[in-house]
Amino acid sequence: MIGFKMQLMNFSPTFSRHLSGKLFLIALVGGCASHPQVTTRVSEPFPSATPARVVDVTQKVFPAVVRLDVAQEIFVAGKRTLQRGIGSGFIIDDQGHVLTNYHVAGRAVEINITLSNKERVPAKLIGDDHWTDLAVVQIDMDVMRARKIPFNFTLPGDSDTLAVGQDVIAIGTPFGLARTMTLGIVSNNERTFYPDIQKIDEYETGLFNNWIQMDTPIAPGNSGGPLVDLDGKIVGINTRGIQGQALNFAIPINTAKQVVASILATASPTRAGRVDRSDLGIDLKPLQDLESFYNIDINQGVLVNSVDRNSPAARAGVRTQDILLAIDGAPVNVRFPEEVASVRKRIADEPIGKTLVLTVRRGKDVLQFKAITDKLEGYVGEEKGFDAWGVTVREVTRAYANDEQLDDDTGVVVTTFSPGSPAARAELASGDVIRSVNGKDVSDLTAFQALFTESTDAKDDRVLLEIQRGRAKRSAVLKVTY
Amino acid sequence: MKTQTALTLPLLLALCIPVLAQTTQPAASLTQSILDRASSSLVVVKFTWDAEFGKRELAGGGVVVGEGLVMVPMGMFDPRFPDAQITDVKIIVPEVNSDHEEVSAKFVGRDERTNVAFVRRSSLIDRDFKPPLTFNDFTPVVGQTVYSVGLLPKAAGYKSYIYTTTVAANLRGESPSVLVSGALTSVGSVVFDDQGRAIGLVQAQGAVPIFLYDSRADARQDRPVDPMAVVSNPPRFFTPTRDFLLSLQDPPKDDAPLKLAWMGVPSLRGLTKDESEFFGLVDQPAVEIGDTIPNGPADRAGLKPKQIILKIDGKPLERGDEPDELPGILRRQLLRKKVGDSVTFTVLPGRKQAQTDVTVTLEELPARANTAARFYAEDLGYSVRELVFIDTYSRRLPSDQKGVLVSFVKQQSSAGSAKLLGNDLVTEMNGQPVTNLEQFKSDYAKFRKEKPTEAVVLVVIREANTQTIRIEPPR
Numbered sequence: 001m002i003g004f005k006m007q008l009m010n011f012s013p014t015f016s017r018h019l020s021g022k023l024f025l026i027a028l029v030g031g032c033a034s035h036p037q038v039t040t041r042v043s044e045p046f047p048s049a050t051p052a053r054v055v056d057v058t059q060k061v062f063p064a065v066v067r068l069d070v071a072q073e074i075f076v077a078g079k080r081t082l083q084r085g086i087g088s089g090f091i092i093d094d095q096g097h098v099l100t101n102y103h104v105a106g107r108a109v110e111i112n113i114t115l116s117n118k119e120r121v122p123a124k125l126i127g128d129d130h131w132t133d134l135a136v137v138q139i140d141m142d143v144m145r146a147r148k149i150p151f152n153f154t155l156p157g158d159s160d161t162l163a164v165g166q167d168v169i170a171i172g173t174p175f176g177l178a179r180t181m182t183l184g185i186v187s188n189n190e191r192t193f194y195p196d197i198q199k200i201d202e203y204e205t206g207l208f209n210n211w212i213q214m215d216t217p218i219a220p221g222n223s224g225g226p227l228v229d230l231d232g233k234i235v236g237i238n239t240r241g242i243q244g245q246a247l248n249f250a251i252p253i254n255t256a257k258q259v260v261a262s263i264l265a266t267a268s269p270t271r272a273g274r275v276d277r278s279d280l281g282i283d284l285k286p287l288q289d290l291e292s293f294y295n296i297d298i299n300q301g302v303l304v305n306s307v308d309r310n311s312p313a314a315r316a317g318v319r320t321q322d323i324l325l326a327i328d329g330a331p332v333n334v335r336f337p338e339e340v341a342s343v344r345k346r347i348a349d350e351p352i353g354k355t356l357v358l359t360v361r362r363g364k365d366v367l368q369f370k371a372i373t374d375k376l377e378g379y380v381g382e383e384k385g386f387d388a389w390g391v392t393v394r395e396v397t398r399a400y401a402n403d404e405q406l407d408d409d410t411g412v413v414v415t416t417f418s419p420g421s422p423a424a425r426a427e428l429a430s431g432d433v434i435r436s437v438n439g440k441d442v443s444d445l446t447a448f449q450a451l452f453t454e455s456t457d458a459k460d461d462r463v464l465l466e467i468q469r470g471r472a473k474r475s476a477v478l479k480v481t482y
Numbered sequence: 483m484k485t486q487t488a489l490t491l492p493l494l495l496a497l498c499i500p501v502l503a504q505t506t507q508p509a510a511s512l513t514q515s516i517l518d519r520a521s522s523s524l525v526v527v528k529f530t531w532d533a534e535f536g537k538r539e540l541a542g543g544g545v546v547v548g549e550g551l552v553m554v555p556m557g558m559f560d561p562r563f564p565d566a567q568i569t570d571v572k573i574i575v576p577e578v579n580s581d582h583e584e585v586s587a588k589f590v591g592r593d594e595r596t597n598v599a600f601v602r603r604s605s606l607i608d609r610d611f612k613p614p615l616t617f618n619d620f621t622p623v624v625g626q627t628v629y630s631v632g633l634l635p636k637a638a639g640y641k642s643y644i645y646t647t648t649v650a651a652n653l654r655g656e657s658p659s660v661l662v663s664g665a666l667t668s669v670g671s672v673v674f675d676d677q678g679r680a681i682g683l684v685q686a687q688g689a690v691p692i693f694l695y696d697s698r699a700d701a702r703q704d705r706p707v708d709p710m711a712v713v714s715n716p717p718r719f720f721t722p723t724r725d726f727l728l729s730l731q732d733p734p735k736d737d738a739p740l741k742l743a744w745m746g747v748p749s750l751r752g753l754t755k756d757e758s759e760f761f762g763l764v765d766q767p768a769v770e771i772g773d774t775i776p777n778g779p780a781d782r783a784g785l786k787p788k789q790i791i792l793k794i795d796g797k798p799l800e801r802g803d804e805p806d807e808l809p810g811i812l813r814r815q816l817l818r819k820k821v822g823d824s825v826t827f828t829v830l831p832g833r834k835q836a837q838t839d840v841t842v843t844l845e846e847l848p849a850r851a852n853t854a855a856r857f858y859a860e861d862l863g864y865s866v867r868e869l870v871f872i873d874t875y876s877r878r879l880p881s882d883q884k885g886v887l888v889s890f891v892k893q894q895s896s897a898g899s900a901k902l903l904g905n906d907l908v909t910e911m912n913g914q915p916v917t918n919l920e921q922f923k924s925d926y927a928k929f930r931k932e933k934p935t936e937a938v939v940l941v942v943i944r945e946a947n948t949q950t951i952r953i954e955p956p957r
Contacts, residue, residue: 471772
């Protein structure tokens with residue numbers, strides 16, 4: 001997905017309702033930067049893209065835009081392996097932090113950055129967040145200092161004030177063509193793909209923000225690069241597009257500001273920075289055209305379309321078809337699809353473990369429930385490879401268990417296996433949940449790791465796994481050679 | 483045995499040449515007599531699959547096996563065709579020198595125990611109907627010459643034809659089948675031995691054309707279908723009589739659907755050699771239980787997931803050619819028992835544990851989707867049907883879950899635009915719980931009549947979630 005692979009753009013030419021499948025990620029090249037000392041001009045709400053102005057802005061931002069060459073950790077055919085790609089990014093401070101897309105640099109184990117002056121320096125991942133498709137990496141500043149490499153950084157703008165029709169500039173590395181500048185206009189400033197959920201591989205993304213849509217030409221490799229207004233300020237991060245259609249999408253910089261702050265605040269030398277979010281386990285649906293059916297006033301509340309099993313909302317007593325009117329007394333109104341993301345974000349921004357009072361309309365009654373927020377977990381859990389058995393497995397997350405209708409979130413799920421390996425010969429399948437090893441329960445990935453180590457240390461030549469496949473249990477006997 | 487064959491073969495070959503010359507006449511007359519005999523009992527079964535998206539007329543070969551009763555391979559009546567959508571059934575008696583005769587008939591039912599289905603003549607006709615053909619239970623022997631007689635496609639006037647071939651192998655599979663060295667005539671043909679005895683039926687298999695006529699193939703302009711495809715792509719397997727004898731002895735009765743036996747174990751798996759050895763089993767077919775239906779016959783008797791079945795009624799499990807086939811063989815064996823029969827399973831609860839016997843009393847197999855009642859809401863473009871057992875089981879819903887299941891959504895319809903999907907389980911309509919199909923039908927009709935311009939709001943269970951679907955009627 002990071003995209004410099006041509007097959008990423010292999011969407012079919014017709015634009016159907018499966019929009020999600022047709023959007024490509026424009027991973028990999030990019031960068032934009034503006035000098036810290038961008039001169040702001042006389043206030044002019046939407047300066048026109050005169051050649052002089054465009055050249056001026058480009059010259060300012062260019063020195064902060066970088067190309068990233070990244071090796072990401074992926075798990076294929078029973079093994080951990082590296083996938084290489086190219087993307088864009090831009091330097092955001094004097095510490096050499098670079099903002100880019102998750103699908104460019106998330107899970108990266110090796111990053112090289114090429115600055116606008118064509119100097120190449122190593123960098124490392126500081127933190128990432130697939131929910132917003134953002135990642136922060138840091139240039140190796142020791143190298144920068146030792147080699148006396150100059151650089152610039154950008155200034156963030158305010159994406160909330162973007163107007164449809166205003167000129168914007170994209171800078172990045174389309175198809176590896178570094179330092180490419182393109183010009184276009186904002187086509188829509190609150191694009192949502194609701195009810196489709198965008199994914200990066202299997203990672204959910206875009207749930208908590210709307211998108212800037214622009215006709216600025218971008219291509220795979222532009223991902224992570226800046227979208228710049230004509231004041232030279234960053235308004236978005238170029239992320240997705242529909243190839244050849246002048247329909248491209250950027251993450252608003254205001255979404256990124258909060259994510260960057262959280263990543264930088266939580267990052268440590270031993271642990272990647274992250275964004276923690278809260279979850280109630282409900283799916284929200286706009287009420288447009290349903291007001292009369294539910295007999296409610298226009299623009300009041302949001303429909304609870306679905307409640308996840310074992311979720312905070314389910315435990316609190318919230319049911320599907322309830323109308324959620326308020327959270328902690330503050331009204332939540334979602335009449336249109338464009339309003340869904342902000343309410344999701346509102347819940348996500350609550351502290352984890354906080355008790356929220358949910359005011360709900362059910363039929364003619366107005367009820368109140370107290371729900372304690374859980375930490376938001378994605379569908380994809382942590383993944384590891386176990387070479388001796390030829391299998392890669394993932395932690396079963398609550399979201400995975402819910403989506404796959406598992407009884408609970410214990411065990412690990414098989415993702416890939418290598419041909420001819422013990423796992424392949426035992427006919428394990430992707431999606432199998434391993435519940436026990438040699439009769440000992442597997443509660444999670446750590447437990448599985450321990451049981452694997454125990455078995456391989458003992459050089460067991462036969463290992464009995466208990467598998468859950470769909471509703472059925474099955475035994476699998478691994479025949480291991482050392 | 484092998485040695486003997488090796489010794490006698492050269493001798494046979496040496497003798498064969500003059501013998502062949504001498505027997506040309508008798509062989510031809512045997513072929514002719516088989517062809518005459520068989521074709522007098524072969525008929526075409528034609529029906530219309532009246533689905534929501536249009537009608538499709540299909541015809542295939544069948545054989546008269548009783549008074550007005552015609553047996554066809556079950557593949558003709560695909561189990562996915564809802565029974566209620568099988569209409570306008572006709573038996574066509576092919577004639578060479580006059581028009582074919584068409585007789586009204588009714589679909590009697592499928593016999594899942596034996597993979598055949600039956601239709602029965604419903605109108606009385608003046609002259610005698612075709613005489614029944616008697617099947618004989620002789621196990622085909624490898625090397626034996628066999629003759630198949632069937633009907634050519636409609637494009638060739640349903641003319642009967644005969645092929646001669648040799649039995650190449652007896653295969654076990656989930657059900658027994660016989661591979662021949664050459665070609666067999668069309669699906670639904672009868673296979674004879676060199677004594678002129680009917681010893682098998684040509685079943686649908688692989689990509690072999692099942693039908694002698696398909697109106698959809700006619701309608702295809704983009705990718706024309708060769709109406710004579712069966713000639714270039716003939717069947718090569720037939721089913722020996724022994725596999726469907728049960729149906730002939732006890733054919734399904736009109737208006738009395740077969741009650742099939744069931745033990746409530748939806749998931750079984752044959753153990754591989756490695757796995758068997760791990761559990762201490764040597765050269766012994768074994769089947770692992772994957773899941774049991776809560777409170778089903780097996781569950782109540784004490785069978786549990788992960789137990790390994792070794793014997794049925796004291797006898798080791800039948801072998802398959804592959805471990806994958808064992809569950810099918812076992813399931814079929816049970817299907818052939820009667821509701822109320824007791825079956826004793828010898829099971830191994832786990833490695834190094836003692837085998838135990840568990841006796842299960844078989845119950846009736848719950849209704850399946852193809853017999854469920856349906857309702858086509860043509861105005862908004864979707865169909866729903868009654869819930870059957872598998873619907874709640876596969877969705878991990880309680881077995882007493884109420885609702886109806888969406889079985890069809892028309893493209894470009896109101897329901898299609900509202901993103902209602904097939905397999906959505908409808909639990910509420912317009913704020914009222916859905917209890918069953920009848921109630922849904924009447925409430926729906928009432929609502930549409932009283933408030934024709936108002937949207938229908940359905941709440942459905944879709945995979946792990948619920949969805950609220952608002953179907954706007956066309957203006």
